[in-house]
Amino acid sequence: MEHIEPVISVKGLSFRYRMSETVILNDISFDIFPGELVGIVGASGSGKSTLCLCLKGLIPHAIHGEMNGDIWVLGQNTREVPTEKLAVDVGMVFQDPESQIIGLTVIEDLAFGPENLEHPPEEILNRMLPILDKVKLQGFLNRETYKMSGGQKQRLAIANALMMQPKVLILDEPTSELDPIGKEEVYSTILELKKNGVTVVLVDHAIEEMAEIADRILVIEEGKLKYDDTPKNHFQSPEKFLEKGWLRIPQIAEALHALKGKDLLSEKYVTPFEEEAISTLSAWLGRESNVQFTVD
Numbered sequence: 625m626e627h628i629e630p631v632i633s634v635k636g637l638s639f640r641y642r643m644s645e646t647v648i649l650n651d652i653s654f655d656i657f658p659g660e661l662v663g664i665v666g667a668s669g670s671g672k673s674t675l676c677l678c679l680k681g682l683i684p685h686a687i688h689g690e691m692n693g694d695i696w697v698l699g700q701n702t703r704e705v706p707t708e709k710l711a712v713d714v715g716m717v718f719q720d721p722e723s724q725i726i727g728l729t730v731i732e733d734l735a736f737g738p739e740n741l742e743h744p745p746e747e748i749l750n751r752m753l754p755i756l757d758k759v760k761l762q763g764f765l766n767r768e769t770y771k772m773s774g775g776q777k778q779r780l781a782i783a784n785a786l787m788m789q790p791k792v793l794i795l796d797e798p799t800s801e802l803d804p805i806g807k808e809e810v811y812s813t814i815l816e817l818k819k820n821g822v823t824v825v826l827v828d829h830a831i832e833e834m835a836e837i838a839d840r841i842l843v844i845e846e847g848k849l850k851y852d853d854t855p856k857n858h859f860q861s862p863e864k865f866l867e868k869g870w871l872r873i874p875q876i877a878e879a880l881h882a883l884k885g886k887d888l889l890s891e892k893y894v895t896p897f898e899e900e901a902i903s904t905l906s907a908w909l910g911r912e913s914n915v916q917f918t919v920d
């Protein structure tokens with residue numbers, strides 16, 4: 625079988641911020657493979673953003689503390705490679721898009737990074753237009769950034785990261801401030817990136833949307849990696865999530881779980897996702913005659 629090298633390899637990662645007694649990340653290990661879209665969920669304060677800062681190499685270079693274990697990104701050990709060098713391959717969108725927007729207009733904002741690397745203006749513009757398309761901000765080139773909505777700013781922050789043509793994109797709660805439509809727009813942008821081969825790490829609380837597009841979801845609890853599985857496997861036995869107040873599972877999986885608990889569905893029809901789940905539910909509602917279900 626062909627051996628595929630991971631794009632990101634985290635081995636025994638632990639971290640404590642300087643001036644703090646608390647260990648925030650505790651012996652975390654996982655691999656992410658080329659083109660994967662990996663979601664990360666966890667309660668507030670469980671260490672998700674800290675993990676992102678480690679993957680981006682800002683920890684330990686710009687943010688100090690005690691880091692144990694190692695992270696390799698595209699074969700480079702983050703301890704050894706300068707942040708600027710890693711930044712060429714690894715883009716990050718931080719939780720608060722405001723903090724990343726530096727240009728007065730969209731064009732200024734998007735040109736900033738490549739101009740610093742002395743790319744010619746025509747090349748910058750050629751790169752910018754398809755990216756604006758991708759994040760659905762066509763026609764926004766001269767828009768003043770302070771006049772943009774929360775969703776537009778979040779998509780601009782993604783566009784900004786894409787200007788550097790990263791192989792890996794880390795998104796830390798990119799839909800935190802958004803209404804359902806804004807959320808959907810950002811998620812369709814993320815899916816598009818995956819289709820273009822970008823490896824994506826996505827931290828979010830929007831588990832329902834995440835489950836639709838992620839290849840795997842990692843669950844962090846108090847700095848430990850508690851679960852690492854496909855959305856389908858996670859929600860096939862959702863008990864472990866239901867007992868946690870902080871995590872809502874997709875409604876469809878929750879509904880099926882409830883029906884299963886009441887013995888209204890036979891085991892073989894309980895497949896938690898999308899079409900299968902919807903067809904099982906519609907069968908239960910009597911809208912499809914060819915599927916049977918168990919009732920006492």
Ligand SMILES: Nc1ncnc2c1ncn2[C@@H]1O[C@H](COP(=O)(O)OP(=O)(O)OP(=O)(O)O)[C@@H](O)[C@H]1O
Binds near residue numbers: 641668670673675
């Ligand atoms: N610079 C810092 N110095 C000391 N402690 C910090 C620092 N930054 C974060 N922490 C602490 O580390 C813990 C984990 O924070 P982190 O932001 O990584 O969690 P999170 O899972 O991303 O939370 P949220 O979902 O609320 O964004 C928190 O207790 C936080 O207070």
